[in-house]
Amino acid sequence: MKIRKAVIPAAGLGTRVLPASKAMPKEMLSIVDKPAIQYIVEEAAKSGIEDILIITSRGKTTVEDHFDRSPELEQRLLASGKTDIYNQIVDITKLANITYTRQHETKGLGHAILCAKSFVGDEPFAVLYGDDVILGEKPVCGQLCEAYDRYGLGVVGIKEVTMEQIQKYSSMKVEPLADRQYKITDMIEKPKPDQVFSLFSILGRCILPARIFEILENTPYGYGGELQLTDAMKTLAREEGMIGVDFEGRRYDMGSKLGILEAIVEVGLGHPETGEAFRAYLREIAKTL
Ligand code: UTP
Numbered sequence: 001m002k003i004r005k006a007v008i009p010a011a012g013l014g015t016r017v018l019p020a021s022k023a024m025p026k027e028m029l030s031i032v033d034k035p036a037i038q039y040i041v042e043e044a045a046k047s048g049i050e051d052i053l054i055i056t057s058r059g060k061t062t063v064e065d066h067f068d069r070s071p072e073l074e075q076r077l078l079a080s081g082k083t084d085i086y087n088q089i090v091d092i093t094k095l096a097n098i099t100y101t102r103q104h105e106t107k108g109l110g111h112a113i114l115c116a117k118s119f120v121g122d123e124p125f126a127v128l129y130g131d132d133v134i135l136g137e138k139p140v141c142g143q144l145c146e147a148y149d150r151y152g153l154g155v156v157g158i159k160e161v162t163m164e165q166i167q168k169y170s171s172m173k174v175e176p177l178a179d180r181q182y183k184i185t186d187m188i189e190k191p192k193p194d195q196v197f198s199l200f201s202i203l204g205r206c207i208l209p210a211r212i213f214e215i216l217e218n219t220p221y222g223y224g225g226e227l228q229l230t231d232a233m234k235t236l237a238r239e240e241g242m243i244g245v246d247f248e249g250r251r252y253d254m255g256s257k258l259g260i261l262e263a264i265v266e267v268g269l270g271h272p273e274t275g276e277a278f279r280a281y282l283r284e285i286a287k288t289l
Contacts, residue, residue, distance in 0.1 A: 003145045006049040009112040010130030011057035011103040025060045027130040031263045036254040039133045045095045047142035052096045053119040055112045108226025114216050122210045132204030136249030147245045148207045157205035158244040170230045173197035182244040184237045189230035
């Protein structure tokens with residue numbers, strides 16, 4: 001079954017990047033000239049997703065404005081002959097069919113996903129975490145859709161992380177299946193060192209069957225008093241297995257200060273307008289390090 005729908009949870013409080021995220025959603029923090037969430041919507045669109053639901057919360061209306069038309073600005077750009085940027089501005093609104101719903105209380109990623117229940121209906125769907133930008137030649141969401149096509153099971157994007165990082169993320173119990181593909185039979189959120197299954201952790205993307213809603217409804221609140229999506233996926237992995245795809249692409253955690261800096265440096269170096277001058281600037285700076 002083709003994956004047509006995606007959910008982008010973007011309702012978190014972003015406490016790790018305060019004060020930047022006090023009045024500006026972290027999902028709207030800019031990487032050179034585009035907000036993080038635009039890269040994510042572009043990835044979904046390139047992966048064949050048609051309908052996107054963005055989960056927002058209080059203070060996040062700039063997300064909706066970004067994907068909306070902007071008649072006054074468009075007129076001004078046209079009148080001054082800036083057709084290039086005019087086209088870019090209008091194209092943002094054509095990326096996908098985007099709708100929004102609010103998570104009234106930030107009760108965790110699992111709770112945010114539950115807010116998508118009526119949007120999703122009974123089809124499998126993609127989840128792209130609103131603060132995880134992943135760049136590469138082949139969109140990661142598309143890589144996961146291919147694995148779903150092949151195995152017909154829920155899929156998570158995974159990467160190996162360090163022992164220190166895994167304790168802040170999740171750990172997967174894996175069995176190799178094919179190149180970069182693993183069967184996942186168990187998982188744990190924020191493991192203690194003696195609970196770590198492997199250094200493979202879920203990073204930012206998954207494909208879930210609609211069954212996940214029923215599982216979420218029966219999952220108790222977990223780590224940090226939040227409804228954890230990983231706890232529901234653990235049930236899915238134990239009952240029917242999931243697939244892990246060690247995806248190709250560079251992931252930037254826009255929910256962390258270092259992740260934001262890495263994203264800006266790497267995108268800035270590859271950007272046609274800034275690349276050359278920025279490279280020269282960095283070379284000078286590097287001499288002083
Ligand atoms: P995070 O755990 O990174 O987001 O969730 P957070 O809670 O904003 O982070 P900190 O720890 O306070 O800095 C991953 C994604 O899930 C969304 C976030 O917006 C982020 O895109 N999320 C998280 C929700 O939509 N609702 C929630 O209740 C929690």
